[in-house]
Amino acid sequence: MQTVFNRIESSRRPEEAVYDETVLAGDGWMHQLRPGQVLRIVDLEGNQAADTIFYDADNPEDHYSAVATIAAQGNVYLTAGSVLRAESGKPLVEIVADTCGRHDTVGGSCSAQSNTVRYAHEKLHMHNCRDTFMLQLSKQQDVRYTKRDLAPNVNFFMNVPLSEDGGLTFADGISSPGTYVELKAIAHTMVLISNCPQLNNPCNAYNPTPVRVLIWNQ
Numbered sequence: 001m002q003t004v005f006n007r008i009e010s011s012r013r014p015e016e017a018v019y020d021e022t023v024l025a026g027d028g029w030m031h032q033l034r035p036g037q038v039l040r041i042v043d044l045e046g047n048q049a050a051d052t053i054f055y056d057a058d059n060p061e062d063h064y065s066a067v068a069t070i071a072a073q074g075n076v077y078l079t080a081g082s083v084l085r086a087e088s089g090k091p092l093v094e095i096v097a098d099t100c101g102r103h104d105t106v107g108g109s110c111s112a113q114s115n116t117v118r119y120a121h122e123k124l125h126m127h128n129c130r131d132t133f134m135l136q137l138s139k140q141q142d143v144r145y146t147k148r149d150l151a152p153n154v155n156f157f158m159n160v161p162l163s164e165d166g167g168l169t170f171a172d173g174i175s176s177p178g179t180y181v182e183l184k185a186i187a188h189t190m191v192l193i194s195n196c197p198q199l200n201n202p203c204n205a206y207n208p209t210p211v212r213v214l215i216w217n218q
């Protein structure tokens, strides 16, 4: 299978961003984007995975759908030009720049349950993305955001190649220090990130590291 990477750089300058924060390894982040705003996620040290869910902020029940996104673009991987869609098919954000070239949206996020199934029962108590998502949702003080809507997500900077027979492999990261992805909001969109704390597979090179999030008004 041939691998095509579609790397597109951005001309936006960090000093012109209206928001600039670092999300530490294992931490979460939740923030609304207005239509037209642009979010950049930077993999500061490389080989990190930023598990991300999107919600229609006007109707959070309509959350990101990997199936709707993949079906509409006819490609299982996400990169520049990909439009990320909600369950209803509504476009939420578009990837407008990407220096990584490929992001997974099939592998899902890690949880206590998947850690025990994939690795070992004593992994049950390890910090995982699902816990981070739940903590961020509970801090919102907005009853429209519930754990019921946690299933599908994007794994930015994560390399999960699909094999010819339809299997998944958690491969070494293809992201290097300073690699970024930029998303332009099409709709009023809530973004929820778990900066993955996973220590049991190479998605973080066994060493979770910080990501930087910047927002521009256009």
Ligand SMILES: [Zn+2]
Residues within 6 Å of the ligand: 051, 109, 110, 111, 128, 129, 130, 196, 197, 198
């Ligand atoms: Zn994770």
